[in-house]
Amino acid sequence: MQKGFQSEIFDSQAIFRTVLDAMATPGKIMNLPIKIGPPKSLDPAAGAILMTLLDFETPLWSNLAHDSAAIQWLVFHTGAPFSQAKKNTAFALCTDYENLGDPGHFSLGTIESPQESTTLIIQTGGVDKRSSLRLTGPGIQTHTDLKLTGVSNRFIEKRAQIFNTYPLGVDMIFVWDTIFVAIPRTTHLEIL
Amino acid sequence: MYVAVKGGQTAVRNSRRLVTRTRRGPETIPEIGPDQIENQLGLAVDRVMAEGALYDKRAVVQAIKQAQGDLVEAVFLVRAYRTTLKRFGNSTPVNTRKMRAIRRVSGAFKDLPGGQILGPTYDYTHRLIEFDPDMDKDTANQTLEEAGEKEATNKSQTKEGKGAQTTAPLPRVMEILIQQGLMEKGPGELIGEPTQDLTRQPLKIPAARSIRLQALARGDEGFLLSSAYSLQRGFGLDRHPFLGELRVGFVEVLYTPPELGFEIKIGEIKITECFMINRFNGEKDRSPGFENGYGLIFGQNERKAMSVSLLDRSLQNAEEGKAVKYPGQDQEFILAHSDNVEASGFVQHLKLPHYVDFQSELLSVRSLQKTNYLEKQAPGKTKRPKSAPEKNL
Numbered sequence: 001m002q003k004g005f006q007s008e009i010f011d012s013q014a015i016f017r018t019v020l021d022a023m024a025t026p027g028k029i030m031n032l033p034i035k036i037g038p039p040k041s042l043d044p045a046a047g048a049i050l051m052t053l054l055d056f057e058t059p060l061w062s063n064l065a066h067d068s069a070a071i072q073w074l075v076f077h078t079g080a081p082f083s084q085a086k087k088n089t090a091f092a093l094c095t096d097y098e099n100l101g102d103p104g105h106f107s108l109g110t111i112e113s114p115q116e117s118t119t120l121i122i123q124t125g126g127v128d129k130r131s132s133l134r135l136t137g138p139g140i141q142t143h144t145d146l147k148l149t150g151v152s153n154r155f156i157e158k159r160a161q162i163f164n165t166y167p168l169g170v171d172m173i174f175v176w177d178t179i180f181v182a183i184p185r186t187t188h189l190e191i192l
Numbered sequence: 193m194y195v196a197v198k199g200g201q202t203a204v205r206n207s208r209r210l211v212t213r214t215r216r217g218p219e220t221i222p223e224i225g226p227d228q229i230e231n232q233l234g235l236a237v238d239r240v241m242a243e244g245a246l247y248d249k250r251a252v253v254q255a256i257k258q259a260q261g262d263l264v265e266a267v268f269l270v271r272a273y274r275t276t277l278k279r280f281g282n283s284t285p286v287n288t289r290k291m292r293a294i295r296r297v298s299g300a301f302k303d304l305p306g307g308q309i310l311g312p313t314y315d316y317t318h319r320l321i322e323f324d325p326d327m328d329k330d331t332a333n334q335t336l337e338e339a340g341e342k343e344a345t346n347k348s349q350t351k352e353g354k355g356a357q358t359t360a361p362l363p364r365v366m367e368i369l370i371q372q373g374l375m376e377k378g379p380g381e382l383i384g385e386p387t388q389d390l391t392r393q394p395l396k397i398p399a400a401r402s403i404r405l406q407a408l409a410r411g412d413e414g415f416l417l418s419s420a421y422s423l424q425r426g427f428g429l430d431r432h433p434f435l436g437e438l439r440v441g442f443v444e445v446l447y448t449p450p451e452l453g454f455e456i457k458i459g460e461i462k463i464t465e466c467f468m469i470n471r472f473n474g475e476k477d478r479s480p481g482f483e484n485g486y487g488l489i490f491g492q493n494e495r496k497a498m499s500v501s502l503l504d505r506s507l508q509n510a511e512e513g514k515a516v517k518y519p520g521q522d523q524e525f526i527l528a529h530s531d532n533v534e535a536s537g538f539v540q541h542l543k544l545p546h547y548v549d550f551q552s553e554l555l556s557v558r559s560l561q562k563t564n565y566l567e568k569q570a571p572g573k574t575k576r577p578k579s580a581p582e583k584n585l
């Protein structure tokens with residue numbers, strides 16, 4: 001089994017802080033503050049974020065198989081239960097970014113407990129500032145432009161369908177290698 | 193919970209310095225040590241462990257010392273500390289049948305199987321303050337292990353049959369009543385099934401019994417005691433309840449690490465378990481018998497365990513559709529107000545600046561005075577006295 005964090009406390013704290021900042025400033029590209037070597041199919045940022053957020057009480061869904069190296073690594077280090085159903089999962093790891101399904105199939109939370117929704121960690125083919133998507137909403141001064149390489153317009157359109165269910169919805173973190181960007185449920189997306 | 197205070201940086205710093213100073217007292221008096229608190233103020237430690245919902249004597253002792261003996265403040269410190277701890281799994285439910293009991297009494301049965309064990313209790317003391325500094329001297333020869341008053345450490349694993357403690361399994365009085373057909377078995381909802389964790393999810397009313405028992409287990413002792421007392425005095429209980437069984441002792445905590453796959457013992461904890469009996473006269477489809485109330489608390493805390501048992505019964509009654517007339521029968525009243533961290537936060541937040549809130553009240557009251565009051569005093573007279581310019585408070 002490959003090693004997890006160098007320092008469980010300080011590494012996870014640093015990542016948590018960065019994820020917090022990312023969620024507060026949607027569309028801002030963040031750099032992973034630590035070094036980590038997850039199994040091959042996982043981007044370091046995806047591995048590090050999941051290692052920080054998962055524990056034995058947060059089910060994880062993934063398109064990867066339960067016995068894949070990436071899932072085994074996460075489960076071993078965090079104790080997270082592997083979830084077969086999208087609806088009952090706290091976190092979802094999506095690595096097949098070209099064939100992302102409907103984000104509405106995950107948990108959107110309930111009116112009483114909107115926090116009981118799924119947080120999606122999505123690996124992409126690249127994250128940069130080219131104008132492909134326009135982000136507006138809380139935490140963004142005017143607008144932020146973003147390109148998520150490989151993520152289809154179809155997925156963005158599906159996401160638009162659940163946008164109006166606020167305060168329900170899913171929060172998403174798009175990852176590429178050691179960088180990531182957050183698009184929480186409050187952020188409006190426009191395809192340019 | 194209200195904890196944030198802003199402004200007056202220097203004043204706040206000075207206040208914190210003063211609290212340190214006041215806490216320590218005169219330097220000529222030796223400082224109290226954690227060992228002394230743990231061993232000589234054990235019941236205070238038990239109370240903070242129960243209400244802080246954390247079985248960690250070292251942390252609790254430090255909290256009591258830091259809070260200058262203010263136990264509710266210590267509970268707050270412990271609750272804050274417990275949120276920083278890593279959670280790694282759930283233990284199997286503790287088996288109180290295998291409890292190494294240091295005390296076990298029943299108010300309902302004189303000759304119960306396993307016998308009555310008086311153990312350490314203040315019930316039979318004379319409640320006279322002993323000003324003699326040597327009050328504990330005559331027991332100095334008895335070791336704590338003999339008194340049963342100690343967790344089995346690795347060195348002294350459960351010395352069998354020694355002193356007051358018992359290691360033979362004690363049958364539960366509740367089970368005896370069930371066997372004799374005097375009490376229904378109950379749905380067994382709490383045995384081994386995954387339950388919601390009150391420390392992870394907010395309290396939602398109506399709450400299941402497993403959640404209620406969690407809330408009561410960490411509720412404020414004073415509030416629970418008085419609420420149970422109100423039931424007894426007639427605000428909710430029609431009949432005299434009986435103490436089926438009250439036991440204090442040590443139970444093993446077992447845990448199965450997923451990577452190991454088999455159960456291991458990770459420690460021992462001291463708990464108080466109480467079971468109350470209430471008479472039930474029968475209904476259409478239920479024969480007459482007895483009903484139970486249950487309480488399980490960290491440490492030795494009999495007053496609280498009994499109060500919890502009485503309240504558990506009363507809340508079960510309400511759940512079964514009986515009328516809710518009194519506070520002690522009302523889930524929301526009991527559960528939403530029993531947490532002393534929440535309660536003290538909300539009451540004490542009134543100390544924080546409310547200047548703007550109050551200013552608006554002031555303006556509102558003044559304008560009410562001008563319009564309503566003055567007009568009532570002098571009906572017909574539309575001319576109002578020229579008001580003096582308001583002083584800004």
